[in-house]
Amino acid sequence: MMNPYDTPLPAEFEIGIAEIDLQHSRLYSLLERLRHSIDKNYGYAVNAILAELDMETRIHFSVEESLMQLLSFPKTDAHVSAHRELAKKLKRFRQLAQDHDVSEDLAGFIKMWLTEHIDTFDRQFVAHFLSNGINAGATTS
Numbered sequence: 001m002m003n004p005y006d007t008p009l010p011a012e013f014e015i016g017i018a019e020i021d022l023q024h025s026r027l028y029s030l031l032e033r034l035r036h037s038i039d040k041n042y043g044y045a046v047n048a049i050l051a052e053l054d055m056e057t058r059i060h061f062s063v064e065e066s067l068m069q070l071l072s073f074p075k076t077d078a079h080v081s082a083h084r085e086l087a088k089k090l091k092r093f094r095q096l097a098q099d100h101d102v103s104e105d106l107a108g109f110i111k112m113w114l115t116e117h118i119d120t121f122d123r124q125f126v127a128h129f130l131s132n133g134i135n136a137g138a139t140t141s
């Protein structure tokens with residue numbers, strides 16, 4: 001469920017599997033809230049948003065990894081490694097944000113999520129999932 005502060009996921013990042021697009025929308029909204037809070041120098045909000053992003057990321061990665069394993073996606077290992085790497089970068093960014101100005105690191109951090117992960121890695125499993133019975137329109141909420 002989107003809350004009124006949520007920013008919809010831009011169509012260019014949709015991959016065509018509703019449940020995953022919905023989870024990506026939540027991540028995207030958190031990244032937009034992060035951008036806003038860093039712009040305004042809201043230190044407390046930045047930490048809270050990063051904590052939420054960390055939690056949503058864990059849930060999201062578990063869902064994708066379970067689906068890849070259950071559906072025997074051939075590039076599962078590489079994708080799981082990319083998730084571990086992203087989780088490490090999130091952890092580092094979160095530590096840095098505790099007592100540093102992270103405005104200069106922000107663009108790279110967001111690009112890493114949207115362009116380098118969602119738009120590159122996540123797109124790779126779509127055809128495999130769809131041809132193995134995933135219902136593109138179904139969501140769990």
Ligand SMILES: [Fe+2]
Nearest residue numbers: 060064118122
């Ligand atoms: Fe994803």
Ligand SMILES: [Fe+2]
Nearest residue numbers: 064117121122
């Ligand atoms: Fe992924």
